[in-house]
Amino acid sequence: MVLMAPLNRLLLAAPLLLALVLGGCASEDGGNGVQSEKLNTIRSRGKLLCGVDGKLPGFSFVESDGRYSGLDVDICKAVAAAVVDDPGKIEYRNLNSSERFAALASGEIDLLSRNTTETLSRDSAGGNGLSFAPTTFFDGQGVMVPVASGVKSLKDLAGKPICVESGTTTELNLADRMREIKAAYTPLKFQTGDQTYTAYLGGRCVAVTSDRSQLAAKRTSFPDPKAHELLPEVLSKEPLTPATVNADPAWADAVRWTIFSLFQAEELGITKANIAAKLAEAKAKPNLADLRRFLGVEGDFGKQLGLPPDFVVKAVSAVGNYGEIFERNVGATSKLKLERGLNRQWSEGGLIYSPPFR
Amino acid sequence: MTLSLPQRLKRELAATPLDGAVSAVLIVAITAAAIGFLGWAFGRAQWLVIQANGTLLAVGRYPVEQQWRLWLLVGLLAAATGLGWGLLRGRRWPFNDRLASVLLVALGLWAPAALGLSLPLQVRWWAITALLLGLRWAFGRWGAAGLARLHPRVRRLLPLGFPLLYLIGLWLIAGGLGLGSVAPSEWGGLLLTLLMASLAMLLSFPLGVLLALGRRSELPLLRWGSVLYIEFIRGAPLITLLFLGQNILGFLLPGGLAPDRVWRAAAVLTLFCAAYLAEAVRSGLAAVPRGQVEAARSLGLSVPQTLGAVVLPQALRTALPTMVGQFISLLQDTTLLSLIGLLDLLGMARSVMANPAYLGKNAEVYLTLAVLFWCCCAALGLGSRALERRLDTTRPA
Numbered sequence: 001m002v003l004m005a006p007l008n009r010l011l012l013a014a015p016l017l018l019a020l021v022l023g024g025c026a027s028e029d030g031g032n033g034v035q036s037e038k039l040n041t042i043r044s045r046g047k048l049l050c051g052v053d054g055k056l057p058g059f060s061f062v063e064s065d066g067r068y069s070g071l072d073v074d075i076c077k078a079v080a081a082a083v084v085d086d087p088g089k090i091e092y093r094n095l096n097s098s099e100r101f102a103a104l105a106s107g108e109i110d111l112l113s114r115n116t117t118e119t120l121s122r123d124s125a126g127g128n129g130l131s132f133a134p135t136t137f138f139d140g141q142g143v144m145v146p147v148a149s150g151v152k153s154l155k156d157l158a159g160k161p162i163c164v165e166s167g168t169t170t171e172l173n174l175a176d177r178m179r180e181i182k183a184a185y186t187p188l189k190f191q192t193g194d195q196t197y198t199a200y201l202g203g204r205c206v207a208v209t210s211d212r213s214q215l216a217a218k219r220t221s222f223p224d225p226k227a228h229e230l231l232p233e234v235l236s237k238e239p240l241t242p243a244t245v246n247a248d249p250a251w252a253d254a255v256r257w258t259i260f261s262l263f264q265a266e267e268l269g270i271t272k273a274n275i276a277a278k279l280a281e282a283k284a285k286p287n288l289a290d291l292r293r294f295l296g297v298e299g300d301f302g303k304q305l306g307l308p309p310d311f312v313v314k315a316v317s318a319v320g321n322y323g324e325i326f327e328r329n330v331g332a333t334s335k336l337k338l339e340r341g342l343n344r345q346w347s348e349g350g351l352i353y354s355p356p357f358r
Numbered sequence: 359m360t361l362s363l364p365q366r367l368k369r370e371l372a373a374t375p376l377d378g379a380v381s382a383v384l385i386v387a388i389t390a391a392a393i394g395f396l397g398w399a400f401g402r403a404q405w406l407v408i409q410a411n412g413t414l415l416a417v418g419r420y421p422v423e424q425q426w427r428l429w430l431l432v433g434l435l436a437a438a439t440g441l442g443w444g445l446l447r448g449r450r451w452p453f454n455d456r457l458a459s460v461l462l463v464a465l466g467l468w469a470p471a472a473l474g475l476s477l478p479l480q481v482r483w484w485a486i487t488a489l490l491l492g493l494r495w496a497f498g499r500w501g502a503a504g505l506a507r508l509h510p511r512v513r514r515l516l517p518l519g520f521p522l523l524y525l526i527g528l529w530l531i532a533g534g535l536g537l538g539s540v541a542p543s544e545w546g547g548l549l550l551t552l553l554m555a556s557l558a559m560l561l562s563f564p565l566g567v568l569l570a571l572g573r574r575s576e577l578p579l580l581r582w583g584s585v586l587y588i589e590f591i592r593g594a595p596l597i598t599l600l601f602l603g604q605n606i607l608g609f610l611l612p613g614g615l616a617p618d619r620v621w622r623a624a625a626v627l628t629l630f631c632a633a634y635l636a637e638a639v640r641s642g643l644a645a646v647p648r649g650q651v652e653a654a655r656s657l658g659l660s661v662p663q664t665l666g667a668v669v670l671p672q673a674l675r676t677a678l679p680t681m682v683g684q685f686i687s688l689l690q691d692t693t694l695l696s697l698i699g700l701l702d703l704l705g706m707a708r709s710v711m712a713n714p715a716y717l718g719k720n721a722e723v724y725l726t727l728a729v730l731f732w733c734c735c736a737a738l739g740l741g742s743r744a745l746e747r748r749l750d751t752t753r754p755a
Contacts, residue, residue, distance in 0.1 A: 054699065054709050061712035062701075064410040066419040069713075091543055093619075094699035094709070102605040108619075194720075221718025335714035 034306030036250035039083065042110055047089040050076035051109035054094030057217040058330040058338075059115050059137075068092050071329040072113040074319040075136055075242050075259065079111055081318035082258045082311035101128045104245055111244055111255060115139075118241040130243040131252040134259045136322075137330075138342035138351050140234035141173050142212035144219065147229050149206050154233050158183035161205040163196050165189070173236040174209050193218075207231075211238055213330065213338060220335050254305045261312040263354035264294065265321035267345055272320035279313055294357050301357060322352060399725075405472075407719040408726050411710045412473045415726070418546015418701045424538060427530040428549065429482050436490040438523055444497025445505070451498075459494075462487055524560070542620035546701035548730060550620070554702065555689040555734075558627035562688075563681075565628065566635025567670070573640055584636070591633035597694050599626050604698050623695055631688050635681055642677030643669065675749045682742035686735050703727055 042048055052060035052072050060070040068076075068090075077087035093109050101122070104112050118135060121127035143162075145151040151160075154177065164171045166189035178185050188205050190196040197218055200208040208215070212230060219225045242259065244252045265271070268291070270278050282291045293299040296309035303309065319325055326343060330336045344350025361369065372378030408415070417428055447455060466487030470480040497504075505513060531553065533539035545553065572584035591599070603626040607616045616622070646669050654664040674681075696705030707723045710716065 054701075054705075055712040057712045057714045057717055061714075062414060062419065062706070062709040063713060064414065064710075064715075066414060066422075091541070093543075094701065094705065096697060096699060099601060099605060099698065106605065106609045108616075217714070217717065220714065335717065 034250045034304070036248055036254070036306050038110060038244075038248045038251035039254060039306050042083055046084060047091055048076065048080040048083060048111065049091050049093060049109045050080070051093045051095045051100055051103055051112045051114055052076065053096075053114045054092070056115060057220075058213065058334060058336045060092075060113075069329070071137060071325055072115060072242075074325045074329065075113045076111060078262055078315040078319045079255055079258050081314040082261075082307050083254065085308065085314060087318035101130065104130065104243065110251070111242060113242040115240045116243055117238045118243075122243075125246060129246045131246045131249070133242040133244070133252070133255045134263070134354075135239040135241045135351070136259060137213070137240040139211045139213050139238035139240050140342075141170055141209060141236040141238065142215050142234060143207050143209045143231040144200075144215045144228050145207045145231060147227050151206060151231070153231060154178070155181060155183060157185055157207055159185065160207065161186040161188050163188045163190065163200045163205040163208040165193055165196050165210070166191060169236070170210055177233075177235045209235070213336070216330075216336050216338050220337070250306055254307055257301075257305055258307070258311060258315050260354040261294075261315055261357070262319070262322040262325065263345075263352050264357055265312065265316045266323040266352070267347065267354065268294065270316060270321060271324055272317060275313060275316050290357075398721075403722050404719060405722055407710065407716040407722050409472075409474045411713075411716070412475075414706055414710055415547045415703065415730075417549040418706050419544045420546070420549065421540060421544065424533070424540055427533075427537065429486075431527050431530045433486050433489060434523060434526065436486045437493055438520070440490040440493030441497050441501070444494045444499075445501045447494075448498055448502055459491055462491060524556075542618045545620065547706045548703050550695075550701065551689075551692050551703040552734070554620075554624055554627060554692050554695065555685075557624050558631050558688055559685050561628045562631035562635055565632035567639050567674075569632060569636035570639035570643060571665070573636065574643060588633045588636050591630055592637070596626075596630050596691055597697060599630055600694060600698050602626075619698070620700060623698065623700060627688065627692070630691075631684065634684050638677045638680040638684060639673060641680065642673030642675070645676045646672045675746075675751075678742065678746055678749070682738060686738050689734055689738065690731065703730065 050073075052068065052070075054060050054062070054068075056070070056072070058070055060068060060072045063069045073092070076090050076092070080090045081087040093103065095103050095109070095112075095114055100112055100114055100116065103109050105128075112130075113136075115137070116122070117139075118132045122130050123132055143154065143157070145157075151157060157178075162174065162185050164174055164187050171187065171189065174187070186205075188199060190199060193210070193214075196208060196210075199205060201222065210218075212234065215230060219228050222228060242255065244255055246252075265275075278291065279295050279297070282288055282295050282297045286292070289298070291297075293301060295313055296302050296311065300309070302311050305311070308314065320328070323345075326340065327333050330338045331340065340350065342351050344352060346353040371381040413422075413425075417425065420428065443455075451459075466484055470483040475483070505516075508516075529535060529537070531540070531545065531549070532542070569584050569588060572580045573588065575581050575584070600623060603622045604619060607622055610616075617625075650668055650672070651664055654668040659667065692702055693704040695702040696708060699705070701709065704727065707727055711720055711723055
C-alpha cells in the first residue's frame with residue numbers, strides 16, 4: 001500500500017540510528033584521585049538516583065507536601081549530601097521487589113535503599129551480584145497477639161490458629177520454628193496483607209505473623225493499637241540493607257562509609273543540632289585529633305573515598321546521626337513506636353557498629 | 359393510558375405477592391446498605407487524608423511553583439469544552455444540559471471548599487467553572503453566526519485546534535521552550551493517569567488502523583508481520599510487557615540514554631492498545647460489504663481514496679463501541695503503572711496511605727479513587743454515545 005514506502009525507509013534507518021546512539025556513548029573520567037565511573041556519573045548528572053519502596057510506613061513514603069520521607073529515604077539523603085552536596089538533589093524511583101535488582105544492575109538507579117534483606121545469594125557474584133552497605137535496620141519476623149489473649153510466648157500458641165500471608169518466607173519461617181518447639185498450630189493463609197490483618201482483627205486467629213516493623217506499622221492503624229502486643233521471640237533474621245552493584249567498589253565504599261559515619265556520629269554524640277558547634281570545636285582545638293579526622297578538618301579520608309573532605313559534616317547536617325534518623329522515622333517519637341532493640345549502638349548491646357575512622 | 363404514581367409503583371414493585379415480597383426484601387437491604395455507607399462516609403470516615411493530600415492525588419509531586427501551568431491547562435480545556443458544547447447545542451438548553459450545568463456549578467462551589475483549598479485557588483476554580491459555562495452560553499448564542507462569517511478556508515482549519523491544544527498541554531506540563539522544564543518523574547496522580555491514557559489512546563488509534571489494514575493486506579510480509587505483532591501482544595499480559603519495557607531497555611541502552619520510565623510505559627501502553635484496536639478495526643473492516651469496495655473502484659477511485667472515503671468511515675463507525683470499550687479498559691489499565699513504581703493515581707494513593715500520619719485510611723482513599731475513575735470512564739462513555747448518535751446514518755439526524 002501507499003503508506004508502506006516511508007515505513008520501509010524508517011525500518012531501515014532504525015538499526016543505523018541505534019548504532020549511532022550506542023557508539024556516541026563513551027565514559028568520562030573525572031580528575032579525582034579515586035577511579036569510580038559511578039561517582040563521576042552522579043557528579044556530572046548533579047543528582048543521585050535512589051531506588052526506594054515508596055509505600056512502606058516509616059521507611060519510604062510521600063508526605064502531603066510531596067517530599068519523600070522515611071528511614072530508607074534518609075539514607076539516600078545522607079549519600080546525596082556527601083556526594084553532590086545537597087540532600088535535595090535526588091531522583092527517587094519507586095521499585096517493587098521483583099524489579100529492584102534489575103534496576104540496580106541496569107544502572108537505572110545508583111543506590112538501592114529499599115528494605116532489602118541481605119542474603120548470600122543476593123550478595124554473591126554468582127547470584128544477584130550486589131554489594132551491600134552496612135545494615136541500616138535489623139528487622140526480624142515477629143508475632144503479634146491481642147493482649148487479652150494471654151499469649152506470652154510462641155509455646156502458648158500451640159493448637160491455636162495463626163494468620164499468615166501465603167507464599168512468603170514468613171509462612172516457611174513460622175512452620176520451621178513451630179516444628180522446632182514441637183507446637184502444632186493451624187495456619188490460616190491469605191493472599192494479601194490486607195486480608196491477613198482483617199482476618200486477625202476479625203478474631204479468626206489468635207496471632208498474626210510478619211516482619212516486626214510491619215506488624216508495628218499495621219498496629220498503628222488498628223482501632224485500638226494498645227490492645228495488641230508483639231511477642232518477644234524473633235523468628236528470622238532480616239537485616240535490611242542498602243545496596244549498590246558489585247562492579248564499582250569505589251562507589252560502594254563511598255556509600256558504606258557515609259552510612260558508617262552516621263553510626264559513628266551517634267557514638268560520638270554528634271547530632272544535626274550540634275554538628276556546627278562540634279566542627280568549630282574541632283577547628284579550634286588541634287588536640288582533638290580523632291574528631292578532626294572524622295569531620296575532615298585534617299587528614300584525607302574524604303579524598304581516599306573520592307568524596308569531599310567534609311562529607312561526614314554534610315551527611316550529618318542533612319539528616320542527623322543514625323539514632324536521630326531512627327527515632328524520627330520509626331522510633332518512639334514516630335507513629336510506629338518501634339523499640340531500638342537490635343538497632344541500638346554496640347556499646348548499648350545493639351548491632352549498630354562503625355569500624356574506626358582511621 | 360397513563361397510570362398514577364401509586365398505580366405505577368404497585369405494578370412495578372408488587373404486581374404479585376411474590377413480587378411484593380422480593381421488592382420489600384430488596385428495598386430493606388438497599389436501604390440498610392445505604393444507611394450503613396452514608397453513616398460511614400459522613401460519620402466515621404476521616405476525610406482529612408484526602409484534604410491534606412489532594413494536590414498529591416491530583417498532580418503528584420509536580421513542583422508547587424509551577425502548578426499555575428496546570429491550572430492554565432485546565433482553563434484551556436474548560437474553554438475548549440465550553441466552546442465545543444456551545445457550538446454543538448446552539449441556543450437550545452435541553453434537560454441534560456441544564457442538569458450538567460447545575461452539577462458543574464455545584465461541583466465548582468463544593469469541591470474547593472470541601473478540599474479546604476486556599477482562597478486564591480478557590481477563586482481559580484470558580485473562574486474556570488464560569489469560563490466553561492460562559493463560553494457554552496456565548497457560543498451557543500452567537501457561535502454559529504460567527505463561524506458562518508469566517509472565511510471557509512479558516513473554518514476548515516478550525517478542527518486542527520484540538521491537536522494543537524493537546525500539544526500546548528504537553529508543553530505546559532513538560533516545559534521547555536521558555537518554560538522551566540519539569541521532569542516526567544515529577545508528574546503523578548490524576549495528571550499522569552490522564553496523560554498516559556490520552557497519549558496511548560491518541561497514538562494507538564492510527565497504529566491500530568494501520569495494523570488492521572496490514573492484517574488484511576495482500577503482501578504476505580506485511581500480513582504476517584501484522585498477525586505476528588497482534589498475536590504476540592495479545593498473548594502477553596500487559597503487566598509482563600510493562601516490566602519488559604522497564605527492565606530490558608535499561609540493559610540494551612547504556613545508562614542515561616534510555617528514555618524516561620514514564621515514556622517507556624507510555625510506549626508499552628500504546629503498543630498494547632494498538633494490537634487490541636487493530637482487531638476491533640478489523641471487525642469493522644470485515645463488516646463493510648465487498649460491493650462497496652468494488653463500486654468505489656469501478657467509479658475510478660484509487661486504493662487510498664477507496665479506503666479513506668468509503669471503507670474506513672464505515673468500518674470505524676462499526677468498530678466505535680468496541681474501540682471505546684478498549685479505551686475505557688486502557689484508562690483502568692493505567693493503574694498497573696503503580697506496580698512498576700510510577701506514581702499514577704493508584705501509585706500516588708499507595709504512597710499517601712503509607713504516610714504514618716494517615717495509616718489505616720485506606721477506605722477513604724480507595725473510595726476517592728473509585729469516584730475519580732468512574733467520572734473519567736463515564737465521561738468517555740457519554741462522549742462515545744454522543745459520537746455514535748451523530749455518526750448513525752440509519753437514524754434521521
